[in-house]
Amino acid sequence: MVKKHKFLLATFLISFVLYFRSLFVFFTNDDFFHFVVSKATSLKDFLNFFNLAAPVTGFPNYRPMATQVFYFLDAKLFNLNPLPMHIVLFILFFGIIYFVYRLTQELFPDLKSKIKNQVVLTAAFLYAVSATHFGQLYFVATQEIIYGFFFFACVLSFVYLLKRWSLRNLILSFLFFVLCLASKEPAVTLPFVLTLIYLYFRLTKLTKVATKTILYSLAPFFAVLAGYLYMRFFHYGFAKGDSYLWAFEPKRIINSLGWYSLWSLNIPEMLVDFVGPGLKFLPSLFKHYSKEIIPIFVLFGAQIVLLAYSLFRFITNKNGELKTEKGKILAFCGLWFVGTLIPVLFLPIHKFSFYLTVPQFGIVVLIACLLLSNRQRFATYSFLAIWFTLSILTLNLTAKTSWITRGEEISKNVYEFLKSNEKNFSVFSNIVFFDMPEDNTLPWLPTTVVKTSLSDNNFFQAFFSGKYRAWYGKESYPGGEGVYIWARQFLGY
Numbered sequence: 001m002v003k004k005h006k007f008l009l010a011t012f013l014i015s016f017v018l019y020f021r022s023l024f025v026f027f028t029n030d031d032f033f034h035f036v037v038s039k040a041t042s043l044k045d046f047l048n049f050f051n052l053a054a055p056v057t058g059f060p061n062y063r064p065m066a067t068q069v070f071y072f073l074d075a076k077l078f079n080l081n082p083l084p085m086h087i088v089l090f091i092l093f094f095g096i097i098y099f100v101y102r103l104t105q106e107l108f109p110d111l112k113s114k115i116k117n118q119v120v121l122t123a124a125f126l127y128a129v130s131a132t133h134f135g136q137l138y139f140v141a142t143q144e145i146i147y148g149f150f151f152f153a154c155v156l157s158f159v160y161l162l163k164r165w166s167l168r169n170l171i172l173s174f175l176f177f178v179l180c181l182a183s184k185e186p187a188v189t190l191p192f193v194l195t196l197i198y199l200y201f202r203l204t205k206l207t208k209v210a211t212k213t214i215l216y217s218l219a220p221f222f223a224v225l226a227g228y229l230y231m232r233f234f235h236y237g238f239a240k241g242d243s244y245l246w247a248f249e250p251k252r253i254i255n256s257l258g259w260y261s262l263w264s265l266n267i268p269e270m271l272v273d274f275v276g277p278g279l280k281f282l283p284s285l286f287k288h289y290s291k292e293i294i295p296i297f298v299l300f301g302a303q304i305v306l307l308a309y310s311l312f313r314f315i316t317n318k319n320g321e322l323k324t325e326k327g328k329i330l331a332f333c334g335l336w337f338v339g340t341l342i343p344v345l346f347l348p349i350h351k352f353s354f355y356l357t358v359p360q361f362g363i364v365v366l367i368a369c370l371l372l373s374n375r376q377r378f379a380t381y382s383f384l385a386i387w388f389t390l391s392i393l394t395l396n397l398t399a400k401t402s403w404i405t406r407g408e409e410i411s412k413n414v415y416e417f418l419k420s421n422e423k424n425f426s427v428f429s430n431i432v433f434f435d436m437p438e439d440n441t442l443p444w445l446p447t448t449v450v451k452t453s454l455s456d457n458n459f460f461q462a463f464f465s466g467k468y469r470a471w472y473g474k475e476s477y478p479g480g481e482g483v484y485i486w487a488r489q490f491l492g493y
Helices: 002-018 020-024 030-037 043-050 065-078 082-107 113-128 131-138 144-163 167-181 185-203 211-236 250-264 269-274 283-316 323-345 360-372 377-401 403-420 437-441 446-453 458-464
Strands: 430-434 469-472 483-486
Touching: 002 020, 002 082, 002 113, 002 377, 020 082, 020 131, 030 065, 030 458, 043 065, 065 082, 065 144, 082 113, 082 131, 082 144, 082 360, 113 360, 113 377, 131 144, 131 250, 131 377, 131 403, 144 167, 144 185, 167 185, 167 211, 185 211, 185 323, 250 269, 250 323, 269 283, 269 377, 283 360, 283 377, 323 360, 360 377, 377 403, 403 446, 403 458, 430 446, 446 469, 458 469
Parallel strands: 430 469, 430 483
Antiparallel strands: none
16 A cells, blocks of 8 residues: 555656646736636626626636636735646646546456556556646646546546445535536536446446436436536627637548547647648658657657557457456547547647546556556556656657747746836836837747737736737837837747
8 A cells, every 4th residue: 555655656746847847937828818807806796707697708718717716816815926826736737646546446446456556556657747738737728727627526526426325425526517617618528427437337337326326316417517508508608719610520520539649649739730731741840850759759659569569468368357348448448538528629720739638537547458457567667668758758849849838938028028127118008019120031920929928918907907008010009109129039039
């Protein structure tokens, strides 16, 4: 028991070291907009965050727990300091890792103690060091960590209910479901995931609770879900915009599922921008990133070979530990992965690796079972070493190329510049960011990049109480007195 806990603590420590730098990044993009929509001057304003009948102006998402409440508390308690928010995210992230550990443990109670511990710890380790967590920990505005925490807490409480029905477990699971639903839209999959969990437990004879009792227990979840969907469709509405374009063509759905599958195996998210028609890599990928991408491709290839070998052994070995449950495990993990991805699979332009917070559980459990059910130590240790190394390389490349880190650096540069010159600018109300003629050769105009990073004027609303009005490009400014600032100086190149 002590040894098992040491491995789990070591997993926490490794993931902390891996993502340590995320504690000290600044805000960017949607963060500033979230601060603006999270302002409340009275209890009525605060409670109105949860009003499904009254959408927040300009905010198309119903995420009061992960957005308004979280940003409101940071503004009130820590004066818009990003560090406390990232500390909270890290604590919740550790909680998710623990939930992954406990949930995996509950899925395989009949395994021999040694094999069971190895499967459980391997799944927790694979999840903890996965490169898919970059966006969740570096960018507060994803809301993924808070949503994921409530999601797994709900599922685990329901698993305890399946083990032994009690009103306490039902209330806990239902409460976490409501909090999850108030955190992010993919929570709509939860009642179906709970049903999937029940079916798996029933097929593997892990529950003796009567089906009728479970159906009664699930009824409140589906009732709340129905009410939520009604309010979203007919009152609150859904997100709209250039990236929120729904597509139901099988080809595009398969493409999105393929990318999420690759990202779940630690392939860098940025690759999606370097693959052209016919699945051909653009020459610019190797021109600019050959030193980083070639080792990643080599390790990924080795990882796929080991996975294929483990899958073959898993399917064909009649003496393996999980021989009687092979089909059920494959089906459960596959349905978990695809099912929890459904809310984003139909948004081909709006796809990001941070949406794998919950779906990644299905991948790591499946891999852990493939590696350990046949007791191939060399394959297991080799895979774990490759997975960890690949994650490090992918995270380093992502930190170098991601719009998230670039946006955070730009926003911090602008903030520090304005703070250091606040006295000089105090007599002006207009700030004009401009480009130089030589900036026209860049792929993106610096004023456009700065505008996106600062979320237009939301940055100034959040940090300077609207004292300044920002203009991006001299041609956009109607004229008059103002501060003119060269935009490119904040980009670092």
